Amino acid sequence: MKQIRTTANLDTTVRIPGSKSITHRYLIMASLAEGRSQLGNTLWCDDTRYTAKALESLGAQIIHSPEAAEVTGTGGKLDHPSKPIFLDNAGTSMRLLTAVACLAQGDCVLTGSDRMHRRPIAELLAGLRPLGGVVESLEKNGCPPVHIHGNGLKGGRTLVDASRSSQFVSAILLAAPYASNPVEIGVEGLVSRPYVDVTLDGMSRFGAVAGWLDEETLRVEAPGQYRPGNYDVEGDCSSASYFWAAAAITGGKITTLNIVRNSQQGDLAFLELLSQMGCRVEWHDHGVTVLGGRLRGIEVDMRDMPDMVPTLAVTAAFAEGTTVIGNVGHLRIKESDRLQAVAEGLQRLDVQVDEGQDSLTIRGGSPVGALIDPHNDHRIAMSFAVAGLVTRGVRIADETCVDKSFPEFWDRFEELYESK
Structure with missing residues (x-):
């Protein structure tokens, strides 16, 4: 834990x-x-x-x-x-x-x-x-x-x-x-x-x-082949999202390095959602900075950004008003039934949430501490960890499940306590 x-x-x-x-x-x-x-x-x-x-x-x-x-x-x-x-x-x-x-x-x-x-x-x-x-x-x-x-x-x-x-x-x-x-x-x-x-x-x-x-x-032309060479992998926008959300809910400032502005990764659009909620986003040569602000609820179709649903849901728990996340029924076949796992986690934090067949409706408030069961789902664990930066008493069970996608997550998370 x-x-x-x-x-x-x-x-x-x-x-x-x-x-x-x-x-x-x-x-x-x-x-x-x-x-x-x-x-x-x-x-x-x-x-x-x-x-x-x-x-x-x-x-x-x-x-x-x-x-x-x-x-x-x-x-x-x-x-x-x-x-x-x-x-x-x-x-x-x-x-x-x-x-x-x-x-x-x-x-x-x-x-x-x-x-x-x-x-x-x-x-x-x-x-x-x-x-x-x-x-x-x-x-x-x-x-x-x-x-x-x-x-x-x-x-x-x-x-x-x-x-x-x-x-x-x-x-x-x-x-x-x-x-x-x-x-x-x-x-x-x-x-x-x-x-x-x-x-x-x-x-x-x-x-x-x-x-x-x-x-x-x-259409793919074939027969053909891939060309060997030297290729660099850009930074992971999904992994960055937890730190963007941390800036949002704490009202702080976090710069994430190794994020490319012209990336094809759909989760980069999470920055636009944070802007709509009240954050400020600033781009630099080697990354992007998120500055938290007074958060407000939004209504959004997340069909093309399903991995961001847990992160947005936790952020919405600290926003004024209601956030509606729609068109995400495909989250039920992820590492967990991710819609159900998010709803359960928010309920444990005493956040009002309605779970639809393909949607979540979240009413922001004042979350309370609780033990979160991530259901062996890395994205549930990392998203709800962010809530603990503001709310006392948040604990994450089975924290090693983050190794599935981000083995160094907890080390990077500790860096948040070493702010300038």
């Missing part, structure tokens, strides 16, 4: 680690490229380690140091692993690697934790089959474990229902340059579109030709 200490007069600078989403994608593309790539500012957390270990099982060679990786790729010629690949509850790893494993010659099984075995992947499997993917849910329930009979992808056109996860689209995109023919993807009901744009941006950097034909269709 982690006891959070209150603080005041925040005025500090925090360096943000590399993006988890981009690290996953760069590791995959470097592993498919032919030759050696140097990746800088990589994030090594539980999830990205699962991706790296899986790629090694498929034939890539990966040597990593604390914030870098040297990857010797396979040229798209993947081995089939000798045993099932365990991915715990790393949803990004499971989805992206399901498509990548189609390029291997032979059978591959991807499995994970009990929670992973309840997280849907049927839409991705359905999207791979018209392209030549031989894939199935072993339990016949549309969830992992997944069996892939690798024999490459023939290419062609497919349709993907992306109403529950944009990663179904990103997975196919990442594997598509190694298909025998060009790939077109019709996309229905896309949530979290910025993550698809992050994928496309990375593919372009690695030399692939891919993009939107129109608002609902993507």
Whole structure:
């Protein structure tokens, strides 16, 4: 259990680690490229380690140091692993690697934790089959474990229902340059579109030709390949958001380094929400500063920014008026039922909250201290830790769950108590 200490007069600078989403994608593309790539500012957390270990099982060679990786790729010629690949509850790893494993010659099984075995992947499997993917849910329930009979992808056109996860689209995109023919993807009901744009941006950097034909269709030129080289991973906006929220609710000033203003990461837009709530945002050459102000509630569609919902919800607990967070039903299939976990956490803080099927309505007030159960969900733990900077008595159970995406979170959090 982690006891959070209150603080005041925040005025500090925090360096943000590399993006988890981009690290996953760069590791995959470097592993498919032919030759050696140097990746800088990589994030090594539980999830990205699962991706790296899986790629090694498929034939890539990966040597990593604390914030870098040297990857010797396979040229798209993947081995089939000798045993099932365990991915715990790393949803990004499971989805992206399901498509990548189609390029291997032979059978591959991807499995994970009990929670992973309840997280849907049927839409991705359905999207791979018209392209030549031989894939199935072993339990016949549309969830992992997944069996892939690798024999490459023939290419062609497919349709993907992306109403529950944009990663179904990103997975196919990442594997598509190694298909025998060009790939077109019709996309229905896309949530979290910025993550698809992050994928496309990375593919372009690695030399692939891919993009939107129109608002609902993507095309990848194939056969092709990724280009090895030196690539740096930008800072993680999701990880930065906890420190932006800390400035907001304490009325302090926090500068986050390693954040790029022209980033494709959708969570960068959280800064605009904080501006609407009453904060001031100032950009610099190497990062961005948030200065807290008198907060007011807002109404916002978070379809494209679902990972920011816990952070916004905690911030809203300290705002005047009501905040309505809508269009986020897909949060129910994250590491936890994240809508329910956020609502439960706010109720424990004695904050008025109404949980809808795909929404939260939060009435700001004066939260009280409580023990927060993050339900093994890293984003719940980190978001509610921020509340403890103002409210005495906030404790976070199972605090090590942050290792999933931000192993150094508590060290960085301690820096807040060392303000200038």
